[in-house]
Amino acid sequence: xxASQRVKLKPGDTIGILGGGQxxxxxxxxxxxxxxxxxxxxxxxxxxAFDVVLNATCAEYADVEALELFANDVDVITxxxxxxxxxxxxxxxxxxxxxxxxxxxxxxxxxxxEKDFVRKLGIGIADYxxxxxxETLRTAIARIGLPAVIKTRRFGYDGKGQAIIREGDDxxxxxxxxxxxxxxLEAFIPFEREISVIAARSADGHVECFxxxxxxxxxxxxxxxRAPADIPxxxxxxxxxxxxxxxxxxxxxxxxxxxxxxxQGEGGPTVLVNExxxxxxxxxxxxxDGASISQFEQHIRAIAGWPLGKPVxxxxxxxxxxxxxxxxxxxxxxxxxxxxxxxxxxxxARPGRKMGHVTQVFPREK
Numbered sequence: 047x048x049a050s051q052r053v054k055l056k057p058g059d060t061i062g063i064l065g066g067g068q069x070x071x072x073x074x075x076x077x078x079x080x081x082x083x084x085x086x087x088x089x090x091x092x093x094x095a096f097d098v099v100l101n102a103t104c105a106e107y108a109d110v111e112a113l114e115l116f117a118n119d120v121d122v123i124t125x126x127x128x129x130x131x132x133x134x135x136x137x138x139x140x141x142x143x144x145x146x147x148x149x150x151x152x153x154x155x156x157x158x159x160e161k162d163f164v165r166k167l168g169i170g171i172a173d174y175x176x177x178x179x180x181e182t183l184r185t186a187i188a189r190i191g192l193p194a195v196i197k198t199r200r201f202g203y204d205g206k207g208q209a210i211i212r213e214g215d216d217x218x219x220x221x222x223x224x225x226x227x228x229x230x231l232e233a234f235i236p237f238e239r240e241i242s243v244i245a246a247r248s249a250d251g252h253v254e255c256f257x258x259x260x261x262x263x264x265x266x267x268x269x270x271x272r273a274p275a276d277i278p279x280x281x282x283x284x285x286x287x288x289x290x291x292x293x294x295x296x297x298x299x300x301x302x303x304x305x306x307x308x309x310q311g312e313g314g315p316t317v318l319v320n321e322x323x324x325x326x327x328x329x330x331x332x333x334x335d336g337a338s339i340s341q342f343e344q345h346i347r348a349i350a351g352w353p354l355g356k357p358v359x360x361x362x363x364x365x366x367x368x369x370x371x372x373x374x375x376x377x378x379x380x381x382x383x384x385x386x387x388x389x390x391x392x393x394x395a396r397p398g399r400k401m402g403h404v405t406q407v408f409p410r411e412k
Contacts, residue, residue: 059122097391146324166289177230207224259273366406384407386406
């Protein structure tokens with residue numbers, strides 16, 4: 047980003063947020079504390095982010111007229127999810143700065159492009175192959191071996207659009223069930239634990255990383271995050287360095303998450319990058335109550351052109367997602383010492399739907 051393109055907001059200016067889910071909601075709440083206004087654009091009339099902003103646009107992402115009016119009302123635009131249609135980003139970028147940029151979206155929306163990008167940086171990742179037919183899938187399996195994981199190249203999250211292939215599986219049926227012509231096959235990684243790094247980068251290239259987080263998934267959905275991760279400090283430093291390298295190579299402005307696997311190598315434990323999420327991330331929710339600055343405020347500061355904060359963790363922290371019917375037990379958390387309850391104001395609970403989360407900050411060991 048050139049100096050002439052850099053954003054410098056002042057209190058009272060307006061940030062446009064694409065997407066009205068809980069991440070957009072928490073971004074808007076962080077902005078409000080800093081005296082910045084937000085306007086949310088979402089096609090869903092029940093978007094929980096609408097509840098915390100004065101102005102909202104409920105329209106489809108393909109509605110050019112609505113996008114132009116939205117852009118006219120804001121000073122900079124960001125998003126809470128990475129699957130913003132390319133045409134939407136193009137229309138908006140012609141009128142206002144969009145951060146992170148459209149080029150970053152193009153890299154991270156396609157798993158194959160993202161894997162190629164990470165590999166070219168010399169960063170460790172699982173072996174992978176482009177797959178476009180059942181024949182190329184068989185060829186990829188012959189090279190990579192089984193078990194392996196097949197994923198759609200686009201639009202997969204929380205376990206959607208992917209499957210594990212094991213010995214004896216009907217390969218033709220697996221390909222048919224995936225219902226795509228564009229996928230990648232990845233080697234199955236026997237990891238010790240899953241971790242992530244939440245990193246913030248400002249337009250001048252300054253990067254601040256939060257403590258490495260350890261993540262526990264259930265049914266392919268994040269259930270519990272713990273900070274700091276139970277890994278050696280040298281490995282944590284390597285993970286943070288990888289996140290910083292990726293953010294810098296992308297010329298990124300804002301917060302991103304880098305998901306990684308901890309695996310045993312010849313010289314001891316090491317990390318492999320799994321995915322990049324160009325946005326605030328579920329595994330960073332612990333920062334709301336467990337650190338001196340949250341991932342949401344850090345993102346707002348970065349896209350506003352304000353200095354980043356130096357994150358200081360208050361103690362060991364656990365974040366528990368309230369998924370589906372878990373929301374019905376929210377009251378039991380209200381009396382737990384050190385716990386803070388965050389409810390997203392969504393409609394009916396459904397299996398797999400993230401309804402809220404709870405953070406718990408524990409005293410530091412003396």
